[in-house]
Amino acid sequence: MRLKHKIYLYSSVLFAVLLAAACISIYLLFEKMSLEAESRRFETEAELTAERISASAAQTAPDDLLRAYAPADGMLRLVKPDGSSLARPVTASEDAGLSERLSREKYAYTSAHAEERLGSGGDGYIRVSVPIIWPDGEVISMQISRSIADLESRLNVLKTVLVIVALLAMVPAVLASTVLANRIVKPIAALTGTMGDIRRSGRFQQIETGQKPGDELAEMGRTFNEMILLLEANFARQERFVSDASHELKTPLTIIESYASLLKRRGKQRPEVFDEAVDAILSESVRMRELTERLLQLARSPEADSLEFGDLDLARSAAESARAFIRAYGREIEVDAPGSVPVWTDAAKVRQLLFILLDNARKYSEGRITVSASGDGPGGAAVLKVTDRGIGIPESELPKVFDRFYRVDSSRVRSPGAGGAGLGLSLARDLAQALDIRIGIESEVDKGTTVTLIFPREERAREKPTGERLSRRAGEGGGRHET
Structure with missing residues (x-):
């Protein structure tokens, strides 16, 4: 996979994960706060109902009490210590299905305040238990079950909104990832293209990254340009040394070769030719040594000097x-x-x-x-x-x-x-x-x-x-x- 696609993919996936985590956190936090607030409200209402039922229990039959105080969106039940119901559970809800489901829910006696969240037929409700002293001295448990369908509806709306917002937010995120990938890859692509041009043409070139000073990509481009200048200078010195050496050493080598050939042909018979040839060879050898030293000095990298x-x-x-x-x-x-x-x-x-x-x-x-x-x-x-x-x-x-x-x-x-x-x-x-x-x-x-x-x-x-x-x-x- 190319670097551009990797940057695009990784940044998009990372943003999507962060966005999903943020949306889930918002939803869970809102759900927790809403349920806690609803539970506190139900508990307050349950305690108030328990006080009223306890005050009226001596004068009113249990069935009438239940009908009088049954919540509109739930059910009221009185549970004796043996686990049986003191009266027939009553619900004031207009939803017959809800009433039937709540009536079928299992229940148990509890002598202390209790609150629990239950589910019935896909709907949620909260059941609050409050102890009451009945006129005969027996402690019974008043249990009020109330639907939280409205809260669940609001949570579903919030969930839908968060999903839509996350999807919409992904659009600029994807575009931003594309821009970021192009911005990062552009100087690298320019660097690669320049190196390819250098390899094909044999001519040294520099790159223009367009990055602001201080940027790491700009630093990379500047370092590359400095390296190209150094390579160009070294290449020029090497090329110059080769051309200079081939140009200048050719003459003394030719002279030495000529006099050596003359020595081979006539040196033994003619002493004056021998002396002349030896002097010329020695002179050209010294000249070659001096010339070589000068060439090496001129070809040496100034940075090393x-x-x-x-x-x-x-x-x-x-x-x-x-x-x-x-x-x-x-x-x-x-x-x-x-x-x-x-x-x-x-x-x-x-x-x-x-x-x-x-x-x-x-x-x-x-x-x-x-x-x-x-x-x-x-x-x-x-x-x-x-x-x-x-x-x-x-x-x-x-x-x-x-x-x-x-x-x-x-x-x-x-x-x-x-x-x-x-x-x-x-x-x-x-x-x-x-x-x-x-x-x-x-x-x-x-x-x-x-x-x-x-x-x-x-x-x-x-x-x-x-x-x-x-x-x-x-x-x-x-x-x-x-x-």
Whole structure:
């Protein structure tokens, strides 16, 4: 059974059960109160009749007394202690059938007040027994039986009204159950339909539930949309990684394969070919390793990339990074940092960013590289600059330098194989966005390039949550690259 039908059936049945319970409770309560009230009235009248009969018993014959005080809708009887009737039972009812049925009813002597409800021929009546001292000193029981046909008629009317009201009330209840079932199932159906569309088309979609905020169904839709965004971003990263890896790894693998083939054919006979091939294979292997590391960094989920902010002396960090780079590559690097430059940021990510910029400068220049750190940026912000004196970049191509796989024209590279994969500045941009750093580039052909990092002011950096940086990075880094 579908969920919609279950909700409709269960809610309707539950409402019907509650309504029936309410109607039955009302009927039973009204019946009990009415019978109690009728019994009290009959008892009062019976006691008054007993007093009158007792007062007149010495002067009037029992048969005459019974005829005088017989109720119009019942029967009067005097019962002796031995269980016999003192006189012939008398009824004043115009209903001969009722009189006959009441006369045939069994009776018994009782010396105390008593009240009981009896049924005769489908009709109900109440019999009240009251003890009387007869003139001869004997205690007899006066029994008055009175019909409650009027009360039963009223109860039947009430029963009919309650049944009709219950049936009429079920109509809006059924309609309400239908509306409720549709309202609950609608966002679930939208969710199911959207997932089916995603499965068939392969395109990620979000749903609009139309529910008010705070509603559980709205929360379900919001969670689903967030999950779709995360899946879309992860899928885009996976697809981008596959396309990037297949695109970029093809060239070094082709080169390695070519030189390996050359080694196999001529390496043993010609030492110069051997040396050239080994150098090329080693160079391309190193390039493949660096390329793979960059691809993995770019493909990694930003949510998994934790940021640990703290106080950092930018000048000291620049000097330490420069010394490490000098030891690794033997390049001349000048650090210009007159004094301490405090910032609030992630030290490890800043160091990674510095290495990317220094490595980019190394690849496209042969002269001295300059790193400067100061606190004279806009509004007193910290500024870090990395300057090389290399081939430079034409002004028309500057807007493209942060695009994935953008590389300077190979004819302008200082030596074959020295150029990068076009991923360094793209990764640098992603890191800068995560750290809320403004990154810019200035370049002049044949004179050099300067990359500028402007850090946020310390109080502003402390106020911005880390989650906001990562979510913004995830949203901006989810695009697809096409080649």
